[in-house]
Amino acid sequence: MLTSVPESVLAPAAYWASAIRANNYLTVAALTILYYDFSLTLFAEIEYFWRSANWSIISLLYAINRYYGLIGSIPLFFEYFGTPSQHTCRQLQTYHQAFAIVTQAIVAIMLVLRTYALYDRSRRILALLIITHVGGAVACLIAMVTSKSPTDTHIPLPFTYSGCDLSLTNAQGRHLSFAWLAMLWFDTTIFTLTLVQAIRMRRYFPGGILEMLIRDGTVYYGIMVASNVSNITTFLVTPSGSNLKGMETTLTNVLSTTLTSRLILNLRDSSLRRTRRADENHLTTGAWNSTAVQATTSCVASNPLTLTYIETQTAYMPTEDSREGLAIA
Template sequence: MFHQSYTVFNQCTIAAILLIRTYALYDRGRRILILLAATIVVGATVAIWSVTSEGNLSNSTESILHRHGCDLSISYQQGLRLISAWASVLTFDTLVFVLTVSRAIQSNGLWRGGLLRLMVRDGAAYYGVMVIVNIAGIITNLTPVSTARGMCTSLTNVISSTLVSRIMLNIRDPKRRVLVDCRISLGGITLETPASECTHPVSEEFDDVMIIA
């Protein structure tokens, strides 16, 4: 029960981080906020129901007494209920990935270097790995072996926490902002900026910035 409850809490936290990331990507659009928040609420409701439903609380005392260590086995009925929770996570991840790619295409950020392309790349890596993990979780919940059901729960917590931390920290990588001497041409007038004040990111988006070696 603890592992299942912790997974719900962990996935809701990750969903909140992805919501903030996508909300900022769409310039704090209210429609995007409502869409993502509603998806999280529905998914969390389904997950809480699948964990706290009456069938999930009826573990066999006899089977627990005959096993050593932490018993994570669940019944077949419990596995079927937990599939809905896995499906909710997969649905939200798919929505976030589609919105990220759509925003990048609209802003032409998918084909040029820059922050949008970085977010799409990291988002694709996160989504691809989580799809594999979620499908593995759904398959294991359908296996006839009770001890194999739910075996991907801890794995999902570890991988999802690590990946979502990576995609957030990668955006704040100090190596992506270089301090250089530069000249900015404005209306034929060339302005020289010292290194301590020139903080323009080195990317293809700033065609009017000349880097001085």
């Protein structure tokens, strides 16, 4: 009975009980979002990907991101809700860290290609993105490898609970927060580049794909900033030995995977990038007319990178030969 436990043990026990409950609730919410969104978008995925004969590197990355996230999350159920041994818990926690790194790497590659296409396949932009991505990856690895803090906090508890001991010391929290700060910096770079280029081109193409790029990019960045900042905060401000440190890691990974899949699906959904009515939009002199935009869009709608690249060009109507050269995936 908790009533017979000394106050010095009862207070930490009550904190742990509430922390475990909060952690489990957030994990359930994250995994529910992951699998529920999959059920919502499965038919769109079948229509735009599996029934399409025109596969590209983006199609492959989309499939890896989608199903690696779905299948790779299964061991997390055992980490949070099973009754594994201490040795198995260490293996599950190591797997979880590796899973998070690979997930973020896949998402980053997809965002790099998307931004690279938007910038007319600029090598300078590609170099900037690669440096930012590699720099962030190195920062993540250094933050994890150089952590010298203990793995066990040895807090006595008067009760047993399911799942692994997810507590972290302050030193561990600081090291891991640096890794997530690097990811936040990368997302900020992608969003800034997307916003700048989309605004520059918007005068030529009001509505359609550019409006969608601004909208989707803003929503993605806003959600990921909120999730990353709150996750970093838990690493830094919660007490040492708390299992609330990094409690949003699973949610952040799920949101990253889910939102990136949505970005790619939206590029293939013609109803979401439809141009506005002629009486609401009048393209400036020298830009494409509506017939040219529709013709070009229909020819490249099966390839999101080609679509992004072609529809963001100004005063240019590609020929059949040039369309093949413009495709980068």
